[in-house]
Amino acid sequence: MKVAVMGYGTVGSGVVEVIEHHSDIIPKRTGGKTLEISHILDLRDFPNDPHRDLFTKDFNDILNDEETKIVAETMGGINPAFDFTMKLLKAGKSVVTSNKELVAQRGLELLQAAEESGANYLFEASVGGGIPIIRPLCQCLAANYIEGIAGILNGTTNFILTMMIEQGMSFDEALKIAQEKGYAEKDPTADVEGHDACRKVCILASLAFGKHVYPNQVETEGITNISLEDVSYIENAGGVIKLLGQIKYISDDEIAAFVSPAVVYNGSQLASVKDVFNSILVRGDAVGDVCFYGPGAGKLPTASAVVADIIDCAKHTDRKKIFGWGPGSEDYVVDYKERIEMPFYVRAKASPSEINSRFADVKFLSRKGQPSDEVAFITDIMTENKLNEKLDGINVINTIKVTNY
Amino acid sequence: MKVAVMGYGTVGSGVVEVIEHHSDIIPKRTGGKTLEISHILDLRDFPNDPHRDLFTKDFNDILNDEETKIVAETMGGINPAFDFTMKLLKAGKSVVTSNKELVAQRGLELLQAAEESGANYLFEASVGGGIPIIRPLCQCLAANYIEGIAGILNGTTNFILTMMIEQGMSFDEALKIAQEKGYAEKDPTADVEGHDACRKVCILASLAFGKHVYPNQVETEGITNISLEDVSYIENAGGVIKLLGQIKYISDDEIAAFVSPAVVYNGSQLASVKDVFNSILVRGDAVGDVCFYGPGAGKLPTASAVVADIIDCAKHTDRKKIFGWGPGSEDYVVDYKERIEMPFYVRAKASPSEINSRFADVKFLSRKGQPSDEVAFITDIMTENKLNEKLDGINVINTIKVTNY
Numbered sequence: 001m002k003v004a005v006m007g008y009g010t011v012g013s014g015v016v017e018v019i020e021h022h023s024d025i026i027p028k029r030t031g032g033k034t035l036e037i038s039h040i041l042d043l044r045d046f047p048n049d050p051h052r053d054l055f056t057k058d059f060n061d062i063l064n065d066e067e068t069k070i071v072a073e074t075m076g077g078i079n080p081a082f083d084f085t086m087k088l089l090k091a092g093k094s095v096v097t098s099n100k101e102l103v104a105q106r107g108l109e110l111l112q113a114a115e116e117s118g119a120n121y122l123f124e125a126s127v128g129g130g131i132p133i134i135r136p137l138c139q140c141l142a143a144n145y146i147e148g149i150a151g152i153l154n155g156t157t158n159f160i161l162t163m164m165i166e167q168g169m170s171f172d173e174a175l176k177i178a179q180e181k182g183y184a185e186k187d188p189t190a191d192v193e194g195h196d197a198c199r200k201v202c203i204l205a206s207l208a209f210g211k212h213v214y215p216n217q218v219e220t221e222g223i224t225n226i227s228l229e230d231v232s233y234i235e236n237a238g239g240v241i242k243l244l245g246q247i248k249y250i251s252d253d254e255i256a257a258f259v260s261p262a263v264v265y266n267g268s269q270l271a272s273v274k275d276v277f278n279s280i281l282v283r284g285d286a287v288g289d290v291c292f293y294g295p296g297a298g299k300l301p302t303a304s305a306v307v308a309d310i311i312d313c314a315k316h317t318d319r320k321k322i323f324g325w326g327p328g329s330e331d332y333v334v335d336y337k338e339r340i341e342m343p344f345y346v347r348a349k350a351s352p353s354e355i356n357s358r359f360a361d362v363k364f365l366s367r368k369g370q371p372s373d374e375v376a377f378i379t380d381i382m383t384e385n386k387l388n389e390k391l392d393g394i395n396v397i398n399t400i401k402v403t404n405y
Numbered sequence: 406m407k408v409a410v411m412g413y414g415t416v417g418s419g420v421v422e423v424i425e426h427h428s429d430i431i432p433k434r435t436g437g438k439t440l441e442i443s444h445i446l447d448l449r450d451f452p453n454d455p456h457r458d459l460f461t462k463d464f465n466d467i468l469n470d471e472e473t474k475i476v477a478e479t480m481g482g483i484n485p486a487f488d489f490t491m492k493l494l495k496a497g498k499s500v501v502t503s504n505k506e507l508v509a510q511r512g513l514e515l516l517q518a519a520e521e522s523g524a525n526y527l528f529e530a531s532v533g534g535g536i537p538i539i540r541p542l543c544q545c546l547a548a549n550y551i552e553g554i555a556g557i558l559n560g561t562t563n564f565i566l567t568m569m570i571e572q573g574m575s576f577d578e579a580l581k582i583a584q585e586k587g588y589a590e591k592d593p594t595a596d597v598e599g600h601d602a603c604r605k606v607c608i609l610a611s612l613a614f615g616k617h618v619y620p621n622q623v624e625t626e627g628i629t630n631i632s633l634e635d636v637s638y639i640e641n642a643g644g645v646i647k648l649l650g651q652i653k654y655i656s657d658d659e660i661a662a663f664v665s666p667a668v669v670y671n672g673s674q675l676a677s678v679k680d681v682f683n684s685i686l687v688r689g690d691a692v693g694d695v696c697f698y699g700p701g702a703g704k705l706p707t708a709s710a711v712v713a714d715i716i717d718c719a720k721h722t723d724r725k726k727i728f729g730w731g732p733g734s735e736d737y738v739v740d741y742k743e744r745i746e747m748p749f750y751v752r753a754k755a756s757p758s759e760i761n762s763r764f765a766d767v768k769f770l771s772r773k774g775q776p777s778d779e780v781a782f783i784t785d786i787m788t789e790n791k792l793n794e795k796l797d798g799i800n801v802i803n804t805i806k807v808t809n810y
Contacts, residue, residue, distance in 0.1 A: 018548050018691050019548075021691075022548055022549070022550065022691075025550065026547075026548070028615060028729045029543075029547040029727070029729060030727075031727045124545060130689075130691070130692035130693065130695065131695055132537070132540075132541035132544075132545030132546065132695065132697075135537075135540055135541065135544055135545055136537035136540065136541055136545075136697075138434075139537075139540055139713060139716075139717060140529060140537030140540055140541075140710065140713050141537065141709070141713065142431075142434040142712075142713045142716045142717075143423050143424075143427055143431070143708075143709045143710075143712035143713045143715075143716060144427070144709055145427065145430065210433060269677065269698055271677075272674065272676075272677045284535075284709065286423050286426075286427075286535070286705040286706065286708065286709035287535035287699060287700065287705070287706045287709045287710070288535065288699065288700050288703075288705075288706055289699060289700075290535065290536055290537065290697070290698060290699030290700075291696075291697075291698035291699060292537075292695070292696075292697060292698075293674055293695060293696035293697075293698065294692060294693065294694060294695030294696060295692065295693045295694075295695075298693075300691040300692070300693075301691065301692045301693055303548075303691065304546070304548040304549055304689065304691035304692045305545065305548075305692070307547075307548035308544060308545050308546065308547045308548045310548075311544075311547045311548060312544060312547075315727060316724060319721060319724055322434070322435075322436045322720060324433045324434060
């Protein structure tokens with residue numbers, strides 16, 4: 001079967017490589033069909049690439065090629081990826097993608113277009129890179145009420161936090177090394193401010209509960225405020241700081257979803273996830289906690305997930321995937337600060353007695369070199385609004401949520 | 406759609422419970438179809454069960470019911486489960502199962518029967534209980550050459566080892582607690598001798614590489630020889646002892662597969678898997694290492710995986726799953742002792758100089774209360790046959806494989 005690739009960057013070139021390198025096993029997994037690259041769409045020139053005869057700068061070459069029924073969209077971004085994908089789906093071609101921004105922002109419209117034309121829109125690679133998560137969540141856990149999801153969804157920030165925790169590096173030093181290793185972009189905003197994790201939270205929440213959650217509904221906080229002092233106190237508490245995307249079911253009409261640094265205790269499967277690895281924990285009413293771990297990014301891991309979706313399209317050309325992803329609504333994602341109770345880590349310039357006079361039950365923490373006017377502690381469970389009320393007038397340095405995953 | 410359940414033990418009754426308890430969400434995941442229990446086959450009487458009107462002792466009631474197109478086989482064992490399943494598949498009914506013994510022993514014949522009649526034979530629950538592993542392995546990782554698999558595949562033995570490692574309990578004490586908690590059977594042989602893990606290794610190997618591996622081809626060693634002294638030495642080495650099922654790809658015509666205690670270093674995702682939890686690590690050429698963690702047994706976790714398979718059958722009634730699971734052969738699984746190199750942990754009554762005279766490169770270990778005539782060490786990599794040659798004449802107390810997962 002003929003497959004086109006749109007966008008010949010890291011993931012797109014990986015898709016071509018994975019298809020060619022696995023040409024002997026792919027027919028075993030498609031029920032006998034081979035995959036052949038028909039077109040590669042990219043505005044750039046690749047004069048020395050062995051596939052140079054396949055390149056085109058005209059999207060219509062793909063749209064109008066009746067033999068090309070499967071297209072990998074690895075361009076990233078909203079435009080022109082949305083327009084291209086929509087046209088392909090309306091033309092009855094299946095599209096598979098690693099483009100989390102597009103799925104998070106416009107997934108519903110694209111899935112509806114696929115539904116209408118009988119094509120598939122698949123996006124296993126959009127969350128967790130190479131980690132199988134979309135199919136397990138939608139199919140293997142189908143007989144569960146999902147109670148919550150928590151994930152380390154961004155490899156760059158997990159690498160930076162690992163360097164801070166294990167090597168005692170500052171955030172700035174760790175970011176510099178992440179950039180040198182190619183884990184972080186020159187402009188690291190999307191990663192370190194949590195936007196990338198936020199998009200993945202939207203996709204997971206939309207799939208788990210069937211209503212589209214948009215990025216602007218998910219309150220998002222990055223890791224730029226985390227200091228080595230916080231790392232030390234939290235080590236003393238028996239945990240580590242991770243950037244977590246968290247989703248909590250409240251009712252069919254309400255969920256909570258947020259991205260933030262969080263204290264994860266060492267007993268959790270999420271605590272041992274280091275470097276650029278990702279892990280997603282899903283809590284179901286029947287199954288309990290299951291966890292999916294692996295490389296959350298990278299050329300070949302991500303490409304292998306895109307190609308798995310291509311194989312799925314090739315195997316069952318007449319079958320539509322049912323995702324049950326419907327419209328969202330403005331008040332579907334609640335204000336978690338008002339609604340969700342949890343413990344908090346707090347670091348402040350205050351005395352223990354001041355803290356004890358405001359909090360019924362706190363666990364004080366210590367660190368090497370702790371100044372005499374600094375306290376750090378873990379509260380009992382309360383909403384974030386309640387916490388802020390209790391801290392009113394206190395010189396707070398940092399507060400971090402404590403997760404129960 | 407009507408569903409019959411064969412075997413009303415722990416998992417079978419869980420299947421009925423999960424279907425009934427999730428009746429509101431199941432139609433969302435089947436594309437609108439509801440599930441209804443039509444028959445429950447069990448030779449026992451359940452006079453007070455709310456489903457008493459559904460019970461039958463006659464398998465033909467299910468076989469001859471034209472409206473029942475999906476059957477859950479949760480009887481366990483080979484007979485009569487094999488005969489019943491074969492007849493149902495030949496009649497065009499899909500069968501889903503948690504019966505690892507049957508799938509490991511006769512999976513190929515049953516899959517071939519399903520293929521011929523256009524029915525499905527699905528067995529997500531047969532490995533890892535509630536953990537999604539079969540679909541991820543077959544679908545999400547389809548664009549990878551699988552290089553190896555290592556899994557903690559038995560919850561009972563993992564619980565016993567956890568108690569030994571964390572509480573300093575002896576094997577016998579830990580087994581007793583496992584029995585009191587209902588994790589271990591009165592006759593714990595199948596668990597502690599590794600037979601249960603062996604069946605799961607067969608299923609994983611057959612799926613990953615497409616040739617049926619039978620239990621008698623997989624050399625299997627349990628945990629009854631593990632002592633607290635070994636636990637201490639291995640803690641000193643920076644690792645833990647786990648009962649691992651390991652599969653290694655050699656060529657399309659040869660694999661290695663074995664079940665044994667193994668030293669897992671603390672950096673591994675498998676090291677932090679405690680109590681009755683399971684975890685399966687899959688190493689692919691493109692994706693690298695991915696890991697699947699969760700409850701490996703238990704009524705509702707296992708039942709939820711069976712029901713997920715039922716939902717899959719109900720959703721796509723006209724589609725056959727392609728597993729690519731073909732015939733095996735006698736010499737397909739090699740003698741790993743001759744072919745696979747790895748480091749080993751050795752404990753012996755010997756002096757360090759005796760050991761140094763036989764091994765080029767060893768790392769000696771220590772423990773509290775170590776007798777002066779006892780040594781323990783980790784070797785460099787070699788085959789197990791080579792190891793035994795080098796140890797010839799030494800008074801060896803125990804040897805344990807060291808894994809690279």
